[in-house]
Amino acid sequence: MIDIQINGQTYQVLEGASIIEAADEHGIYIPRFCYHKKLSVAANCRMCLVEVANMKKPMPACSTPVSPDMVIFTQSEKALEAQRSVMEFLLINHPLDCPVCDQGGACELQDLSIGFGCSESDFGGDKRAVDKLELGPLLQTYMTRCIQCTRCIRFSRELGGLSELGMIDRGGGEKVSTYVERDLQSELSGNMIDVCPVGALTAKPSRFAGRSWEYVEHEGVAAHDCLGSNMYWHSSQHDNVETREVMRVVPKENESINECWISDRDRFSFEGLTHESRLLSPMVKHNGTWKEASWEAALSECADKLGSLIDSNGGDCLGVLAGPQTTMEEGFLLQKLTRALGSKHIDSRLREQDFSDQACRLPSPRLGCQIADLDSLDTLFFFGCDVRTQHPVLTTRINPSIEEGLSVCAMNPMDYAYTFPLTEQVVAGPSALLQQLAALVALVAKEKGESAVISAEKPSAQTQAIAKRLLNSEKIALLMGEHALASTHASAFRSLLSQLATLVGASFGELPYGANTVGLQYVGCVPHRQADGMALAEPGLDIVGMMEQPRRAYVLCQLEPESDVLQAAKTLKTLDEAALVICLTAFESDAMRQYADIMLPVAPPSETSGQFMNIEGSIQSFQAVTVPHGDARPAWKVLRVLANFLKLDHFEYRSLEAVRNDLSVVCESEDSVCELPILKTLPSLKENELIRLAPWPMVRSDALVRRASSLQKTLRAEQVSALVNAAVASTHGLSDGSQVKARQGDSEIEITLRVDDRIPDQCVMIPSGLSISAGFGSAEQAVTLEKSNA
Amino acid sequence: MSDTHGLSQSTASVIDVWIKKFPEGKARSAVLAGLKAAQDENGGHLTNEIMENIAAYIGLPAIEVFEVASFYDMCEFKPIGRYKLSVCTNVSCMLCGSHAIVDHLEKRLGVKMGETTQDGMFTLRDVECLAACINAPMLQVNDRELYEKLTPESVDVLLDRLIAEAKSGE
Numbered sequence: 014m015i016d017i018q019i020n021g022q023t024y025q026v027l028e029g030a031s032i033i034e035a036a037d038e039h040g041i042y043i044p045r046f047c048y049h050k051k052l053s054v055a056a057n058c059r060m061c062l063v064e065v066a067n068m069k070k071p072m073p074a075c076s077t078p079v080s081p082d083m084v085i086f087t088q089s090e091k092a093l094e095a096q097r098s099v100m101e102f103l104l105i106n107h108p109l110d111c112p113v114c115d116q117g118g119a120c121e122l123q124d125l126s127i128g129f130g131c132s133e134s135d136f137g138g139d140k141r142a143v144d145k146l147e148l149g150p151l152l153q154t155y156m157t158r159c160i161q162c163t164r165c166i167r168f169s170r171e172l173g174g175l176s177e178l179g180m181i182d183r184g185g186g187e188k189v190s191t192y193v194e195r196d197l198q199s200e201l202s203g204n205m206i207d208v209c210p211v212g213a214l215t216a217k218p219s220r221f222a223g224r225s226w227e228y229v230e231h232e233g234v235a236a237h238d239c240l241g242s243n244m245y246w247h248s249s250q251h252d253n254v255e256t257r258e259v260m261r262v263v264p265k266e267n268e269s270i271n272e273c274w275i276s277d278r279d280r281f282s283f284e285g286l287t288h289e290s291r292l293l294s295p296m297v298k299h300n301g302t303w304k305e306a307s308w309e310a311a312l313s314e315c316a317d318k319l320g321s322l323i324d325s326n327g328g329d330c331l332g333v334l335a336g337p338q339t340t341m342e343e344g345f346l347l348q349k350l351t352r353a354l355g356s357k358h359i360d361s362r363l364r365e366q367d368f369s370d371q372a373c374r375l376p377s378p379r380l381g382c383q384i385a386d387l388d389s390l391d392t393l394f395f396f397g398c399d400v401r402t403q404h405p406v407l408t409t410r411i412n413p414s415i416e417e418g419l420s421v422c423a424m425n426p427m428d429y430a431y432t433f434p435l436t437e438q439v440v441a442g443p444s445a446l447l448q449q450l451a452a453l454v455a456l457v458a459k460e461k462g463e464s465a466v467i468s469a470e471k472p473s474a475q476t477q478a479i480a481k482r483l484l485n486s487e488k489i490a491l492l493m494g495e496h497a498l499a500s501t502h503a504s505a506f507r508s509l510l511s512q513l514a515t516l517v518g519a520s521f522g523e524l525p526y527g528a529n530t531v532g533l534q535y536v537g538c539v540p541h542r543q544a545d546g547m548a549l550a551e552p553g554l555d556i557v558g559m560m561e562q563p564r565r566a567y568v569l570c571q572l573e574p575e576s577d578v579l580q581a582a583k584t585l586k587t588l589d590e591a592a593l594v595i596c597l598t599a600f601e602s603d604a605m606r607q608y609a610d611i612m613l614p615v616a617p618p619s620e621t622s623g624q625f626m627n628i629e630g631s632i633q634s635f636q637a638v639t640v641p642h643g644d645a646r647p648a649w650k651v652l653r654v655l656a657n658f659l660k661l662d663h664f665e666y667r668s669l670e671a672v673r674n675d676l677s678v679v680c681e682s683e684d685s686v687c688e689l690p691i692l693k694t695l696p697s698l699k700e701n702e703l704i705r706l707a708p709w710p711m712v713r714s715d716a717l718v719r720r721a722s723s724l725q726k727t728l729r730a731e732q733v734s735a736l737v738n739a740a741v742a743s744t745h746g747l748s749d750g751s752q753v754k755a756r757q758g759d760s761e762i763e764i765t766l767r768v769d770d771r772i773p774d775q776c777v778m779i780p781s782g783l784s785i786s787a788g789f790g791s792a793e794q795a796v797t798l799e800k801s802n803a
Numbered sequence: 804m805s806d807t808h809g810l811s812q813s814t815a816s817v818i819d820v821w822i823k824k825f826p827e828g829k830a831r832s833a834v835l836a837g838l839k840a841a842q843d844e845n846g847g848h849l850t851n852e853i854m855e856n857i858a859a860y861i862g863l864p865a866i867e868v869f870e871v872a873s874f875y876d877m878c879e880f881k882p883i884g885r886y887k888l889s890v891c892t893n894v895s896c897m898l899c900g901s902h903a904i905v906d907h908l909e910k911r912l913g914v915k916m917g918e919t920t921q922d923g924m925f926t927l928r929d930v931e932c933l934a935a936c937i938n939a940p941m942l943q944v945n946d947r948e949l950y951e952k953l954t955p956e957s958v959d960v961l962l963d964r965l966i967a968e969a970k971s972g973e
């Protein structure tokens with residue numbers, strides 16, 4: 014720490030800090046445009062000029078480091094004069110179109126010109142004009158307003174990792190451009206809107222919808238991945254809560270989670286809230302026709318039907334599934350209700366199918382380290398994880414860490430388009446992947462002088478290189494991603510990875526899908542543990558078991574099985590045949606009208622209060638932003654009243670707080686260690702099948718985002734096609750662009766085939782969650798392909 | 804032979820030479836040399852494809868090559884004449900009569916600044932200071948040779964020589 018003086022006051026500041034950092038630290042404002050605390054220093058706008066004693070010229074505060082006893086004036090005549098001149102200079106070419114600019118009222122240039130601008134300009138020439146730049150469905154540009162601060166470019170390179178924008182031409186003709194016109198590919202592009210200090214980059218979906226000062230800001234938690242990014246909902250209407258609507262979403266700073274970034278999915282999914290398929294009133298099906306019903310009627314119908322099924326068949330006839338946007342309170346009530354009705358069959362792990370090690374796993378998944386720890390690792394190892402599309406915000410930590418020496422290794426079922434370079438990578442189909450992971454563990458064990466617990470094949474050259482890297486690194490994190498979790502080999506993967514972690518002294522964690530998958534497992538929405546974390550000697554049926562041994566009645570809370578589960582075809586068939594399916598849902602679909610008997614409209618995340626638990630295990634609560642649309646009600650209220658209709662005891666909660674209190678008493682925070690079984694032999698592997706990789710594209714991951722219209726326009730051709738490599742295509746007699754029939758069991762779809770050499774042999778990628786793949790087959794299982802005649 | 808990403812072997816080797824001149828990890832420093840080599844080889848101008856190939860070969864996002872190319876006056880994006888005449892119109896040259904040189908060139912060649920003669924022989928460009936102010940006014944031929952202390956007469960001599968050179972070269 015050193016002493017410096019700012020505006021006559023002495024402050025202790027960090028050595029090596031810039032003047033602007035030191036001033037910010039102590040709450041002294043220095044105007045700036047190009048400086049952004051998370052981006053590299055460009056020092057190109059000169060707005061931050063300040064006076065430094067003994068320096069002749071004013072100095073840019075963002076690029077001048079402090080030195081002991083430095084004397085700085087941020088508001089002296091000299092400093093102000095410099096700032097005023099820069100402001101005048103910047104306004105030479107900036108249009109005075111604030112009244113029609115979407116940024117108006119939230120514009121750094123507007124604010125600073127009020128503080129530092131002059132009402133007259135010495136400039137009499139023509140202002141320059143720059144053509145609009147077409148960047149795709151999310152960002153609206155108006156490049157004449159650009160002040161060339163390069164924040165957007167630095168964001169795209171340093172944090173987005175993609176370098177999609179650049180500054181082309183020079184001098185007075187300099188402009189931000191993609192050069193060859195193309196849509197942005199980044200999953201984080203919306204953050205450029207936030208860093209842009211002017212109205213050059215604005216959000217297309219919320220454009221011209223309202224003015225910043227008309228909006229109310231509400232804290233929220235992003236509802237699409239397990240990081241729990243913090244954000245603000247902006248809503249219209251100060252005074253009238255009844256007619257209030259969500260207008261846009263912007264990030265909220267949280268250094269330990271999302272810093273100041275959110276993914277495009279978190280930012281633009283709000284569009285889905287007003288989708289025409291919102292369920293606005295309870296609906297009941299009688300003899301195949303749907304009728305609107307009052308809550309009273311619908312709930313008593315639920316209670317009657319469910320009650321009589323249970324009376325005659327026992328509680329065991331009920332199966333319950335919870336989707337990942339179900340809050341902790343709702344999950345708590347849901348499992349309480351299920352168990353009070355005498356059923357053990359409840360699950361929330363929609364995208365897993367190998368539960369053989371569930372008794373030994375942590376009660377709810379964890380990252381194994383803190384999110385912020387990713388900043389300071391030596392080596393990060395991804396196993397079956399497309400982090401870029403599944404957890405985009407994590408890449409804002411990984412991309413810049415590469416410069417600092419982070420090396421990333423991966424073993425993946427395809428060559429994912431990461432935004433950062435990989436030091437070593439193994440790409441192989443599911444069986445080969447398992448063999449190489451076993452080989453890696455055996456090799457590392459041998460190098461460490463431990464007796465090898467697993468006999469494995471010979472490690473490939475890349476596997477050896479990964480072993481070397483892991484053996485030579487100090488701080489390592491191993492992360493098991495959504496693909497590995499969804500695999501039929503998940504427990505084998507998990508066992509091997511945890512052995513590997515122990516051998517090399519790494520942290521080991523999982524990255525499951527969904528906002529509250531973690532919290533739901535924590536509150537007991539699993540068949541093998543109760544809400545208090547106690548393991549059940551005789552677990553109930555998991556999601557796979559519930560479909561293999563069909564139940565007579567199902568309650569589905571906030572999911573669309575046709576698009577949300579791994580074994581979609583089987584699930585749909587089972588639900589179709591069930592005597593009773595009750596859906597608590599914010600949206601309806603054609604498929605749901607088919608299998609459901611009663612649909613109860615519940616509130617999506619912006620219309621309910623609740624808590625989500627993120628992958629670090631932190632519980633974050635949020636408040637409803639608006640009242641629920643139509644007759645929808647928060648699911649916790651629906652569950653509570655349903656329990657009352659069913660005459661169950663201990664459901665007399667008067668408020669959400671009462672549920673929350675109960676939850677926090679019952680669900681003790683667990684300190685359990687997970688002791689996974691040590692894998693000694695590999696499961697038998699089928700070699701000659703074609704296996705379906707079935708990832709969910711970012712914008713198809715849950716019911717809400719699937720209905721967000723602008724995000725849907727970002728889907729690229731390769732995300733809605735079946736992908737195989739050239740070798741597989743030729744052995745099947747298929748070519749790029751041909752229509753193919755993909756078949757899994759009785760289930761069949763037609764889809765366009767594309768040849769993509771990022772896919773390994775023996776695999777075909779057919780995405781899940783698309784409208785064409787809804788209800789199709791099962792993920793990570795055998796599939797056949799043939800040319801379609803059509 | 805390694806993958807040249809669509810570049811000729813000679814352009815690729817020019818890039819290799821320049822990459823070696825800079826510290827490891829600073830391969831982008833070879834972009835300009837690569838652009839120049841590829842442009843010469845392509846008859847004086849660059850295409851998006853060439854620039855994308857250079858980016859792929861060096862391992863950069865394409866936009867970072869476009870940035871460099873669009874910054875430098877020497878990079879051309881449309882077919883140009885056999886001889887590019889870059890006339891300095893910056894302050895020193897202007898004070899010493901570059902206007903007269905430009906007028907003369909435009910009249911003699913029958914094209915305006917920025918245009919190419921119909922026979923594809925000459926392209927006229929006005930450029931900023933090329934650091935020969937001491938002998939202003941000046942022009943540069945094909946980004947290489949400087950001609951200084953110009954007068955309309957000396958410009959004619961130059962043009963005649965270039966035309967003759969082109970003829971004999973055919």
Ligand code: SF4
Nearest residue numbers: 159160162163165209
């Ligand atoms: S578009 Fe905005 S962020 Fe990008 S350079 Fe221009 S003013 Fe800066």
Ligand code: FES
Nearest residue numbers: 056058059061075
């Ligand atoms: S903020 Fe310092 S030069 Fe732009």
Ligand code: FES
Nearest residue numbers: 891896932933935
């Ligand atoms: S001004 Fe023409 S060469 Fe310098």
